[in-house]
Amino acid sequence: MNFVDITVELFIGFLLLFLMTKILGKTSINQVTPFEFISALVLGELVGNAIYDEDIGFGYILFAVFVWGLLMYIAEMLELKFLKLRGFLEGNPSIVIRNGIVDRNELKKNKMSINQLQTLLRQKDVFSVHEVEYALLEANGTLSVLKKSLYATTTQQDLDMHPRPSYLPVTFIIDGEPLIDNLKATGFDENWLQDELKKINQNSVKEIFFAEWQQDEGLHVVPMKEATAFKES
Known part of the structure; x- marks a missing residue:
């Protein structure tokens, strides 16, 4: 050669x-x-x-x-x-910190030690587990962190306000398909989801590109038409 x-x-x-x-x-x-x-x-x-x-x-x-x-x-x-x-x-994300508590079972399942968790947290500018309300280990190995409201970038403590609880958004619909397990985990079912969609003039789950629910904000919906229009523009 x-x-x-x-x-x-x-x-x-x-x-x-x-x-x-x-x-x-x-x-x-x-x-x-x-x-x-x-x-x-x-x-x-x-x-x-x-x-x-x-x-x-x-x-x-x-x-x-x-x-x-x-x-x-x-x-x-x-x-x-x-x-x-x-x-x-692709794998699914794992909640390794839930409501401020480290889930040891999830750490073991993902072959992760508390030291590795602390390293990933520091990469997110979080230097104490106490500051975290939720932490999700993504399928690609990165860590997504939702801080407690008290430790947010602009803290309520600085504004002399009482801290409010933080809630994790839950995905209910992806590409027109309902995520039944997520609905059940939050105490809802398909009938409740259908009723909520009718309130915003959406007749079918198939017409929804993405929908997520958060306890303090309710249901956020992105219809297929809006998502398609955005892509075309």
């Missing part, structure tokens, strides 16, 4: 990987889930083997990247269509 062949194959590999990144979307860069991490490793290994193995030509690079990229694309499309498969491939 000479330098010209290496240069050409590197250039082809670079273009193919760049193309795959564009096709699969920006979320595969910013929010790397375990499935996407493994997929990226395999794709890089395929291209690397094709470049440095003298017995493998350009056809192998094209075929291997095409097939693997196609499988990843199909998986992405299935995730968008089926909510259960989305949770299986």
Whole structure:
């Protein structure tokens, strides 16, 4: 193998990987889930083997990247269509701090120690567990934190106001499908959800792109029409 062949194959590999990144979307860069991490490793290994193995030509690079990229694309499309498969491939967030209390069972389930939790909290400018009302370990390994109202950026303590409880928003609808488990966990059912939608002139769950509920604010709804109009604009 000479330098010209290496240069050409590197250039082809670079273009193919760049193309795959564009096709699969920006979320595969910013929010790397375990499935996407493994997929990226395999794709890089395929291209690397094709470049440095003298017995493998350009056809192998094209075929291997095409097939693997196609499988990843199909998986992405299935995730968008089926909510259960989305949770299986991407994983679901885990509530590791609930109502200000660290959930040891969730930490063990996610193979996380209290020291690792403290490190992730400090990366969110939280230096005490006592300041946290809710903390969610996302599927990509990052931590989302909802501080107690007393420790918010502009604190009620500074304004000499009595602290109010903080509530975690709960998603009820995604892509026209109700999340039954979330409804049951908050003490509601599909009939209640349907009644709430009728109050805002929405006749069907299928017409809703996204809906979330928060105890102190009620139901927030984004209809399919609004979401589509926003994308088109």
